Structure formats: structure tokens, C-alpha cells
Ligand SMILES: O=C(O)CCC(=O)C(=O)O
């Protein structure tokens with residue numbers, strides 16, 4: 001399941017993050033990639049342990065905390081600190097699958113990467129190319145969103161970033177371990193949650209139909225979650 005989250009970051013947050021990123025050092029993105037991904041990866045990243053990365057990561061984490069869409073789509077158990085990357089003209093990231101296990105810097109805790117997220121930080125009119133291309137069972141999805149918007153997709157899917165042919169594409173990207181490992185189950189829960197919200201806009205919260213379907217949602221989570 002691929003879910004877009006409009007305005008995850010406010011325009012002020014995007015402007016602040018971009019301003020800080022303007023003045024920071026970037027390193028070769030291959031430093032955090034596994035063997036196969038490193039061969040097809042050509043981008044730049046902010047070093048994960050730099051004070052800038054830590055500060056900006058916090059802004060993105062707080063934005064996730066206020067997003068009901070992220071919570072509902074990802075059902076996150078652990079979120080790795082968001083990182084920051086850029087693709088200047090000619091840069092690209094070929095087809096790869098993200099590494100399945102990553103270590104939370106500082107704590108050493110291992111997390112399983114169930115869900116990948118990209119938060120776009122550059123307005124689409126400022127660059128050509130640079131689409132995130134996600135392959136799933138229904139085919140290929142090309143994603144290029146306004147600055148501040150995010151896309152959430154299963155970390156199990158093959159994906160790539162097409163070459164940037166003009167300008168520079170900046171983004172924040174990160175992984176989460178979900179309480180529900182299976183993408184199809186998460187999809188069903190997300191659809192059910194959307195339907196519950198529509199039903200709740202039509203019926204009072206104490207209507208037996210509302211309590212019944214809400215109980216069903218929670219019982220499915222209880223049944224499927226690993227925490
Ligand atoms: O830049 C992006 O949108 C995705 C980055 C990515 O796929 C990765 O770092 O593994």
C-alpha cells in the first residue's frame with residue numbers, strides 16, 4: 001500500500017529545514033547503503049550523527065506524531081531517526097530493496113524495516129526527474145509531491161529514484177517497524193479506519209454500529225500486532 005500524506009510538514013518547517021540544510025556538509029550516500037544498493041546509489045546525505053541531522057530529525061519526528069494518517073497507515077512501533085538526502089543534476093538511485101534490519105544510532109537497538117517514507121523538501125517545479133518509483137503487485141507508481149508532502153510505502157517493495165536532469169531534489173527519508181508486519185493486513189486496517197471515520201461523520205459515537213465497528217478495528221489490531 002502506498003499512502004501520501006499532504007502537508008506533513010508546514011511551509012515554515014520546510015523553509016527552516018531547507019535553510020539549515022543549505023549550510024551543512026553532505027557526504028556520499030553510499031555510506032549507509034548495503035552492498036547491492038551501494039552499487040546503484042549516487043546521492044548525497046547529511047551524516048546521521050551530526051547535530052544538524054539530530055535537530056532536523058526531531059522536527060520530522062514531531063510532525064509524524066501529529067499525523068493521524070501516518071499513525072493509521074504505518075501503525076509504527078519504532079521509527080528510525082529521519083535522515084536527509086539530495087540528488088543534484090545527474091544523480092540517481094537505481095532499483096533496490098532497503099536493508100531489512102537497521103540499528104538505531106546510539107542505542108544499538110535493531111529494528112525491522114517494514115515501512116519506508118520519503119518527505120519531499122523541494123517544490124516539484126524546481127527540478128526535473130527525481131521521481132520516486134515504487135514497484136508493487138499492481139505495477140509501477142511514480143511519485144513526485146509538493147514540498148512538505150510525504151509518501152509511505154512498504155519497505156519490501158523494489159524502488160528507485162529516477163535521475164535528476166535539472167535542479168536538485170532534497171528529501172527526508174526514514175524507516176519504521178510496524179506493529180503489523182504484513183503490508184496487506186496494514187492495508188486492510190487502514191481502509192477500515194478510513195471507513196470508520198466516514199461512518200463517524202454520519203452517526204453519533206454511541207450508535208451501536210459505530211461502537212461495533214470500532215471494537216472490530218481494535219480487536220483486529222490486538223490479534224495482529226506484535227509489540
Ligand atoms: O530519496 C528517496 O526518496 C528514497 C531514498 C531511498 O530509497 C533510500 O535511501 O533507500
Ligand SMILES: [Fe+2]
Pocket residue numbers: 096097098116159
Ligand atoms: Fe530505498
